[in-house]
Amino acid sequence: MADVDVVTVVPNLLLLRFEFGQAYLWREGRSATLIDTGIAGSGSAIVALLTELDAELERIVLTHGHEDHVGSAAELRAATGAPVLAHGLDAPIVRGERPRPDPVLLDWERPLFDSIVPTVPPPPPCPVDQELAEGDVLDFAGGARVLSIPGHTDGSIAVYLSRSRILFTGDTIANVNEVMLGTFNTDRVRAIESFHRLAELDTEVVCFGHGEPIIEHAGAELRATAAQLTE
Numbered sequence: 001m002a003d004v005d006v007v008t009v010v011p012n013l014l015l016l017r018f019e020f021g022q023a024y025l026w027r028e029g030r031s032a033t034l035i036d037t038g039i040a041g042s043g044s045a046i047v048a049l050l051t052e053l054d055a056e057l058e059r060i061v062l063t064h065g066h067e068d069h070v071g072s073a074a075e076l077r078a079a080t081g082a083p084v085l086a087h088g089l090d091a092p093i094v095r096g097e098r099p100r101p102d103p104v105l106l107d108w109e110r111p112l113f114d115s116i117v118p119t120v121p122p123p124p125p126c127p128v129d130q131e132l133a134e135g136d137v138l139d140f141a142g143g144a145r146v147l148s149i150p151g152h153t154d155g156s157i158a159v160y161l162s163r164s165r166i167l168f169t170g171d172t173i174a175n176v177n178e179v180m181l182g183t184f185n186t187d188r189v190r191a192i193e194s195f196h197r198l199a200e201l202d203t204e205v206v207c208f209g210h211g212e213p214i215i216e217h218a219g220a221e222l223r224a225t226a227a228q229l230t231e
């Protein structure tokens with residue numbers, strides 16, 4: 001069974017770290033929402049964690065269609081019966097109906113991409129039970145708002161918990177040594193526009209697809225990086 005490291009971000013919110021990639025688990029009472037699923041093979045560790053927490057998985061929200069976020073969605077859906085939610089533009093990729101579009105790599109990203117991609121197992125296709133769009137509000141955390149933030153992929157989303165001022169950025173923003181535009185984007189210009197949009201939100205806590213969450217005054221850090229972004 002794949003290992004998972006579990007870290008408390010803030011009360012109600014856990015960071016799940018896998019060998020590669022990460023996911024987040026939001027809990028209210030016994031009800032749980034999973035945001036991303038890690039690479040394929042992480043499902044049994046997540047199911048074991050849910051059992052340990054006496055939590056019931058209500059939904060699986062995918063920030064985008066990449067292998068390290070979608071990987072265990074099919075396994076978890078089968079094991080828990082929880083519906084899978086993804087943006088309409090990435091849903092066909094999650095379902096395995098369309099290939100993942102290649103990113104447009106910068107020169108420095110190429111060797112990184114070539115070293116990582118062979119280590120990430122291909123995810124089994126997964127049904128998408130609900131296709132998401134800009135402005136949808138999901139029934140957890142007092143109303144979790146879906147933002148369409150294309151660029152990393154066409155169907156990338158962020159999830160914003162306005163009541164607790166927590167933002168999940170997916171891979172549009174990363175925090176690997178520093179807050180940065182995510183890597184391996186299909187459209188860098190649009191990804192930068194999306195970064196600016198996220199930076200303008202009133203956030204205290206930001207949870208990234210890769211790297212440590214920021215748990216205080218995160219909005220100011222996003223804005224500082226956004227101000228320096230160039231195409």
Ligand SMILES: [Zn+2]
Nearest residue numbers: 064066152171
């Ligand atoms: Zn990605």
